[in-house]
Amino acid sequence: MSYTQLKRVDLIFDTEATTKDILQTAWSKTNEQIVNELLESGLKGRGGAGFPTAMKWKFTSEQPEKERFVICNADEGEPGTFKDREILFKVPQKVFGGMAVCAKVIGATQGFVYLRGEYRFLLKELQKQLDDFHGILKDLGINFSISIVMGSGAYICGEESALFESMEGKRGEPRNKPPYPTIAGFRSKPTVINNVETLVYAFMITKHGAKKFKDLGTADSRGSKVFSISGDTPKAGIYELELGMTVEQFVEEFGDGDTKAVQVGGASGFCVPRKKFKDTIIGFEGVPTGGSMMLFNSSRSMYNVLHNYLEFFEEESCGQCTPCRVGCQQLMKGIEAVKKGKKHAAYLEQLMKLSQTMKITAKCGLGQSVANSFSSIVENFKEEMIY
Amino acid sequence: MAKNINLKIDGITVSVPEGTTILEAARQLNIQIPTLCYHEDLCIAGNCRVCVVELKGARTLPASCAMPAAEGMDVLTNTLKVRTARKHIIELLLSEHNAQCTTCYKNGKCELQNLASEYKISNGETFIDLVPSKNYQIDAYSPSIIKDDSKCIRCQRCVRTCEELQHVSALGVAYKGDKMKISTFFENPMFEVVCTNCGQCVNRCPTGALIERNYIDQVWDAIYDENTHVVVQTAPAVRVALGEDLGVDTGEIVTGKMVTALKRLGFNSVLDTDFTADLTIIEEGNELLTRLKRALVDKDPNVRLPMATSCSPGWIKFIEHTYPEYLDNLSTCKSPQQMFGALAKTYYAQKRNIDPAKIVSVSIMPCTAKKFEADRPEMRSSGFKDVDFVLTTRELAVMIKQAGLDFAKLPESDYDSIMGQSTGAAVIFGATGGVMEAALRTAYEVVTGREVPFDGLNITAVRGMDGVREAAITIDGTKPEWNFLEGVTLKTVVAHGLVNAKKVMDSVRDGKADYHFIEIMACPGGCLGGGGQPVPTNKEIREKRAKAIYQEDTGKSIRKSHENPEVVGIYAEFLKEPLGHKSHELLHTHYKARQRY
Ligand SMILES: Cc1cc2nc3c(=O)[nH]c(=O)nc-3n(C[C@H](O)[C@H](O)[C@H](O)COP(=O)(O)O)c2cc1C
Ligand code: SF4
Ligand code: SF4
Ligand code: SF4
Ligand code: SF4
Ligand code: FES
Numbered sequence: 016m017s018y019t020q021l022k023r024v025d026l027i028f029d030t031e032a033t034t035k036d037i038l039q040t041a042w043s044k045t046n047e048q049i050v051n052e053l054l055e056s057g058l059k060g061r062g063g064a065g066f067p068t069a070m071k072w073k074f075t076s077e078q079p080e081k082e083r084f085v086i087c088n089a090d091e092g093e094p095g096t097f098k099d100r101e102i103l104f105k106v107p108q109k110v111f112g113g114m115a116v117c118a119k120v121i122g123a124t125q126g127f128v129y130l131r132g133e134y135r136f137l138l139k140e141l142q143k144q145l146d147d148f149h150g151i152l153k154d155l156g157i158n159f160s161i162s163i164v165m166g167s168g169a170y171i172c173g174e175e176s177a178l179f180e181s182m183e184g185k186r187g188e189p190r191n192k193p194p195y196p197t198i199a200g201f202r203s204k205p206t207v208i209n210n211v212e213t214l215v216y217a218f219m220i221t222k223h224g225a226k227k228f229k230d231l232g233t234a235d236s237r238g239s240k241v242f243s244i245s246g247d248t249p250k251a252g253i254y255e256l257e258l259g260m261t262v263e264q265f266v267e268e269f270g271d272g273d274t275k276a277v278q279v280g281g282a283s284g285f286c287v288p289r290k291k292f293k294d295t296i297i298g299f300e301g302v303p304t305g306g307s308m309m310l311f312n313s314s315r316s317m318y319n320v321l322h323n324y325l326e327f328f329e330e331e332s333c334g335q336c337t338p339c340r341v342g343c344q345q346l347m348k349g350i351e352a353v354k355k356g357k358k359h360a361a362y363l364e365q366l367m368k369l370s371q372t373m374k375i376t377a378k379c380g381l382g383q384s385v386a387n388s389f390s391s392i393v394e395n396f397k398e399e400m401i402y
Numbered sequence: 403m404a405k406n407i408n409l410k411i412d413g414i415t416v417s418v419p420e421g422t423t424i425l426e427a428a429r430q431l432n433i434q435i436p437t438l439c440y441h442e443d444l445c446i447a448g449n450c451r452v453c454v455v456e457l458k459g460a461r462t463l464p465a466s467c468a469m470p471a472a473e474g475m476d477v478l479t480n481t482l483k484v485r486t487a488r489k490h491i492i493e494l495l496l497s498e499h500n501a502q503c504t505t506c507y508k509n510g511k512c513e514l515q516n517l518a519s520e521y522k523i524s525n526g527e528t529f530i531d532l533v534p535s536k537n538y539q540i541d542a543y544s545p546s547i548i549k550d551d552s553k554c555i556r557c558q559r560c561v562r563t564c565e566e567l568q569h570v571s572a573l574g575v576a577y578k579g580d581k582m583k584i585s586t587f588f589e590n591p592m593f594e595v596v597c598t599n600c601g602q603c604v605n606r607c608p609t610g611a612l613i614e615r616n617y618i619d620q621v622w623d624a625i626y627d628e629n630t631h632v633v634v635q636t637a638p639a640v641r642v643a644l645g646e647d648l649g650v651d652t653g654e655i656v657t658g659k660m661v662t663a664l665k666r667l668g669f670n671s672v673l674d675t676d677f678t679a680d681l682t683i684i685e686e687g688n689e690l691l692t693r694l695k696r697a698l699v700d701k702d703p704n705v706r707l708p709m710a711t712s713c714s715p716g717w718i719k720f721i722e723h724t725y726p727e728y729l730d731n732l733s734t735c736k737s738p739q740q741m742f743g744a745l746a747k748t749y750y751a752q753k754r755n756i757d758p759a760k761i762v763s764v765s766i767m768p769c770t771a772k773k774f775e776a777d778r779p780e781m782r783s784s785g786f787k788d789v790d791f792v793l794t795t796r797e798l799a800v801m802i803k804q805a806g807l808d809f810a811k812l813p814e815s816d817y818d819s820i821m822g823q824s825t826g827a828a829v830i831f832g833a834t835g836g837v838m839e840a841a842l843r844t845a846y847e848v849v850t851g852r853e854v855p856f857d858g859l860n861i862t863a864v865r866g867m868d869g870v871r872e873a874a875i876t877i878d879g880t881k882p883e884w885n886f887l888e889g890v891t892l893k894t895v896v897a898h899g900l901v902n903a904k905k906v907m908d909s910v911r912d913g914k915a916d917y918h919f920i921e922i923m924a925c926p927g928g929c930l931g932g933g934g935q936p937v938p939t940n941k942e943i944r945e946k947r948a949k950a951i952y953q954e955d956t957g958k959s960i961r962k963s964h965e966n967p968e969v970v971g972i973y974a975e976f977l978k979e980p981l982g983h984k985s986h987e988l989l990h991t992h993y994k995a996r997q998r999y
Contacts, residue, residue: 169578186575191448191468334556334582335449335575341494344580345529352530369529372490375462375483376451383462 021268022257024231024239026219027102027109027212034108035151037222038115042155044221046076046120053217055225057237062088062173062210063283063305063380068217071207074197075121078205085117085126086182086201086208090166090173092131093281094327095307098241099211101253103130103137106215107144111161113214115152116221117207118159126161127201129178132168170331174379175200175208177333188333189379212241212306232258236298246278246310247271261301263292265308273312276395281307282324283384286317288395317396318354322347324388332381339382342373346389350400360401363393409475424466424477425453435479436488436517438495439557440467441606442940443926444566450557452491452517455479463487489521497529499609500538500552508610511937514555515609543591546599546615546773554584554611560603567926568900570720572597584611587999596723596999598900600716600924601770601794601933614770614934617791618801624762624790625668632762633750634669635742635821636660638676639768639832639929640795642950646936646943647799648809653946655954658814663802664766665815671754674817675765676824678738678745679831679840681972682713683963685989686735686837687845688980690919691884699886706730708895708910708917711837713737715775716924716933718993720900725907726995731920734990738831739765739772740781743788744988745821749976753820758784764791766798768832768932771924780991794934823968826859826954826961833951834898834928835864835871838921842875842894843962849877849884859961865952867927867945869902870895872917894919899926 041049053069060066075083087110091099103110114126130138145161152159164182166172172181176190179201200206209217216238220228228238236258245251248269266274277287279302287295287302295301297308311320325347334340349366352358370386377383393400404419411428418427423446428435438450448468455466458476463484466477478484496518503509538552558575561584565571572595576585586595604612624632641657650656664672689709696705712718712733721728736744742765747758765772769792775781776789793801802809817823827843830836839861846854854861854875863873876891895917897906903922909915925932927944930951960966977984 171578188575191446191465193470328579330579332579332582334578334580335447335558337449337451337491337494337555340556340580340582341498341532344532345494345497348530348532348535358530368486369490369494372487376454376487376491378448378451378465 021260021264022231024255024257026228026239027215027241027255028105030106032222034112034148035155037112037218038151038155038157041116041119041221042157049116049120049221052220052225056220056228057232058213058216058220058228059237059299060210061212061216061240061305063093063280065299065303068209068213071197071209072117072120075205075207078198080205081122082204083121083123084201084204084206085114085121085123086178086206087114087126087128087211087214088173088175088178088208089128089130089134089211090178091134091211092170092173093283093305093307094324095245095278095281095309096243096305098243098253098306100134100137102211102215102241103134103141107141108148109215109218110211111145111148113209113216113218114161115157115159116218117209117214119157121205121207123207124158124160126159127182128161128163129172129182130163130165132166135165138163138165169333170327171333171381174381177379178208179206188335189381191378210305233296233298233300235300240304241306242304242308243306244269244308244310247274247312247315248310258298260297261293262287262295262297265297266292266310269308270310271312274310275313275315276311276317278307278309278311278320278388280304280387281309282327282388283381285387286391286395317392317399318350321350321388321392321400325350325385328381328385336378336382338373339377339385342369342377342382343385345369346385353400363397363400367393407471407473409471409473409477411477412479418471422471424455424464424469424471424475427471428466428477428479433479435466436520437467438513438517438555438608439559441559443606444559444562447558447562450491450495450555452488454484454487454491456481456484489523492517492521492523493528495555496523498532498536499555500533506553506610507613507616508553512610513608541591542615544593544597544599544615544774545777546770547592547597547601547604548613548615549592550611550613551583553609555609556582556584557608558584559606559608560584560612563603563606566901567602568598568600568924569904570596570598570900573603596997598716598719598723598924599771599774600900602925603933604770605933605935605937605939614794614797615773616797617793618797621764621791621793621801624764629760630762631670631756631760632668632764633671633673633746634664634764634766635673635675635678635739635746636664636766637739637768637832637929638679638829638836638951639932639935639947640766640798642832642930642947642954643768643935644795644799645809647796648802650810652943653950655950656809657954658816659809659812661817662812662815663807663809666807667801667805669764671818673742673821674824675738675742676828676831677821677966677968678741679828680825680963680966680969681741681989682735682738683827683837683840683844684969684973684980685985686711686733687841687848689733689735690841691845691848692981694918695886698890708920709733710920710922713831713837714771714922714924714929715769716771717900717903717922719771719774719996720903720924721907722993722996723998724904725911728907728910729993729995732993734992736781736989736991737772737775739767739792740775740788740991741989742821743776743781744783745972747784747786747788748988749972750821758786762790763788764793765789766793766795768795768929768935769925770794770933772934783988796934796936799936820968820971823966825963825966826956826958827963828966829954829958830951832929833865833948834923835866835896835921836928836951838864838873838894838896838919840963841919844964846875846877847962847964849881849887850879851881852879858956864894864896867941867948869899870897870905892919893917894921896921898923898928900924
């Protein structure tokens with residue numbers, strides 16, 4: 016494959032039109048128009064699960080219960096992800112704008128931004144921006160207001176139902192699903208919860224229409240996405256790129272010439288080894304990502320990488336369900352035992368099976384996704400696990 | 403009417419009302435799915451994950467307890483995928499678990515052990531033993547409850563029990579990840595926190611992590627000691643539940659067999675808490691009438707109404723922590739257990755001519771809070787510890803098995819005397835509403851000279867399982883000395899489960915209720931659903947036990963406390979009069995305000 020330059024996009028950070036202009040455009044459209052444009056654009060959630068945003072808004076708007084909420088998930092806790100921070104820092108009003116458009120569609124008057132505890136330093140400026148934003152809403156006669164809620168500092172509180180529990184003053188433990196947030200979310204009311212980035216895209220699609228977004232990317236992964244790039248790269252940072260590139264293309268642009276693996280999607284994502292760079296598309300048809308891209312060169316021990324991830328999960332699991340709470344401990348202790356020769360290398364097979372059980376039986380996405388990094392690292396770097 | 407949903411489970415079609423879970427639907431088909439965190443009385447947690455099933459078209463295996471049935475679902479409960487997953491989950495639980503079954507109090511009665519046995523978990527190439535890396539603690543400071551974290555599977559049944567049924571929240575979840583554990587406020591011992599010792603959590607804990615502190619060996623020691631005279635009293639609710647632990651059908655009354663068994667165990671005298679339940683009615687009824695008189699005739703501003711019952715020690719500790727400003731509303735009557743204890747070492751000792759120092763008084767209770775109650779410093783009015791050892795219904799069942807008795811086949815016998823006679827009014831103390839009904843039967847008759855105007859003495863308005871039940875009874879045709887009550891409508895309320903106690907107390911506090919008399923039992927269903935009763939206890943079982951209790955009442959020749967000949971006798975010979983000097987010394991008590999956390 017020949018070298019193709021990755022396409023840089025500037026939808027998120029572009030500040031050409033004012034918030035007020037875009038809001039006016041939005042309010043000149045019917046709710047149906049807005050939902051149809053979103054649907055047409057193919058926008059999928061940027062928080063990880065990739066649920067079509069239009070559908071989420073539509074389902075919520077159709078609930079019999081009239082009190083509804085819109086929540087911006089700014090808990091950004093995935094290791095290696097820092098793009099929401101940048102968005103909130105640079106274009107906070109677009110985030111609020113996306114929430115306002117959502118509120119219009121679903122008929123909410125109250126919204127919340129659930130801000131990661133570690134991002135408290137952003138609070139003062141965000142609050143100032145929010146006050147200005149409330150001023151704009153007032154000018155336009157829009158009945159909607161937003162409050163910023165500080166997160167508790169636990170990774171699990173980014174999981175939507177744990178986030179609701181946390182906002183309700185309870186322990187951040189994921190709920191059973193169904194019911195989904197669209198039916199019973201915050202305070203058991205119909206709720207749209209979207210990632211920071213999703214909301215900005217929704218806002219920009221309302222401004223530009225569906226086409227500009229839809230023309231980018233692939234059939235399964237429309238549009239562009241903001242990436243947080245870290246690890247062994249000379250170009251660490253935040254980039255908005257068109258979706259649909261292969262890992263190979265990505266590494267050509269961002270690698271240091273010695274990349275042996277790329278972890279796509281953070282600790283809960285997949286590890287792509289060099290031999291699979293070429294055939295792996297970054298997106299819903301290949302390996303999806305919430306934005307985190309970590310590059311590892313040949314000086315890195317993949318055992319250490321995996322051990323770090325497992326340590327993270329062992330600690331950040333909320334601890335309520337058996338497969339995740341105990342499974343994470345077993346995976347970590349298990350690879351340690353194999354490394355130290357206390358367990359035979361064949362024990363890795365048993366651990367692989369265990370990780371598959373976790374994937375299908377854990378209560379929430381955290382426990383379900385441990386197997387992603389575990390199996391992709393163990394499978395592709397087995398020797399590093401043993402010797 | 404709810405819509406019906408059609409689905410297939412293991413190829414069999416079943417139709418269930420909307421909202422039914424897959425687990426419940428499977429049970430309708432007699433397909434058993436294993437569970438651990440699920441309990442009929444509690445909200446769904448969905449955290450243990452042993453109940454997973456395969457759902458065609460789904461990426462994951464949903465937890466059947468938490469997944470509502472939906473139209474057209476195709477569910478499989480016994481595939482290779484399901485078996486592998488369940489086995490993994492049980493193995494994972496065991497890897498965190500200090501599995502020492504042979505020396506565990508729950509051995510043979512443990513849901514985790516049962517599952518491990520069913521799935522034939524072997525000790526071979528399973529997972530790494532995590533127990534050595536844990537800093538597990540045992541809290542054995544409480545006289546009622548022992549908490550052993552090394553046996554905990556974190557199902558949170560206890561947490562949900564304490565919060566949803568009892569509104570106490572003494573137990574909660576602390577920390578996360580591998581350190582997640584069930585804990586108390588600041589990890590203080592159970593003894594020092596708001597725990598009421600009700601034992602509802604103990605009754606629902608599937609493993610040996612929460613157990614009653616047992617006094618079986620101490621009681622055997624006393625029985626074998628030839629220098630002691632061991633008296634035993636049995637609470638009303640024990641006789642309708644004990645059989646469940648000894649191979650008798652739920653809901654069968656086993657009073658006579660139980661008495662035989664206790665005699666065979668070697669107790670010197672087998673007596674009945676029902677006797678002091680009747681006595682409680684006399685004392686408490688008179689206390690209520692006195693308070694009413696002081697309020698209505700003397701207009702005494704210091705008299706506290708509504709008056710609340712005081713026979714449930716879980717409720718007592720709850721009000722001491724939660725509504726200390728209402729302690730004066732509590733009846734000063736001790737619980738029947740403690741009245742009995744005080745009389746055993748005074749009245750009984752005198753009558754039987756036994757040195758009270760040699761008497762060991764044991765009680766068999768459906769309750770773990772009674773263990774704490776017996777330990778309260780106030781409960782020594784005989785000059786000794788009034789009740790030496792409190793055993794739960796479950797512990798008695800263990801002793802009967804240890805003694806090699808085939809309980810189901812035992813003949814029946816009668817209680818010993820004195821303090822062995824009882825009435826139907828005393829028996830119903832075991833059910834929620836029973837104290838109220840017994841009190842009304844007596845008080846109405848005292849005041850009017852006539853029986854309560856209900857068919858067959860059955861005051862059905864105060865019966866049943868609704869959490870809070872109000873009833874009013876208008877008094878007319880009073881005797882001359884009670885004419886201040888002529889035409890007065892006595893307002894009463896009955897609540898069971900502390901979450902309902904809170905509702906009643908809040909409405910009293912907020913001035914929304916003008917009750918005269920409140921009956922509160924800490925446990926759902928009253929004592930018949932006590933924390934010391936056989937496991938499992940759930941709605942269906944509580945209803946069966948209640949039915950048995952009312953059956954026992956109807957079958958009694960005497961059904962009103964004031965007609966109990968032994969009660970008449972003790973006033974004539976010993977106590978002289980209700981609320982008299984001796985009563986105050988032996989049968990009444992006071993309470994203590996405690997912290998709210
Ligand atoms: C363990 C865990 C952590 C998560 N953390 C975040 C987060 O920090 N930010 C986020 O937007 N979504 C997070 N999610 C995904 C959310 O649950 C939810 O799917 C998302 O907020 C929906 O927004 P979207 O539709 O815009 O993607 C997390 C999910 C899991 C399972
Ligand atoms: S999968 Fe992990 S984080 Fe999710 S509910 Fe279970 S224990 Fe909690
Ligand atoms: S709690 Fe159950 S499994 Fe654990 S040691 Fe006791 S009996 Fe065995
Ligand atoms: S103490 Fe018992 S009921 Fe509570 S979480 Fe542990 S095992 Fe479950
Ligand atoms: S004994 Fe009762 S009050 Fe105490 S922790 Fe258990 S349920 Fe809560
Ligand atoms: S019984 Fe269903 S998850 Fe525990």
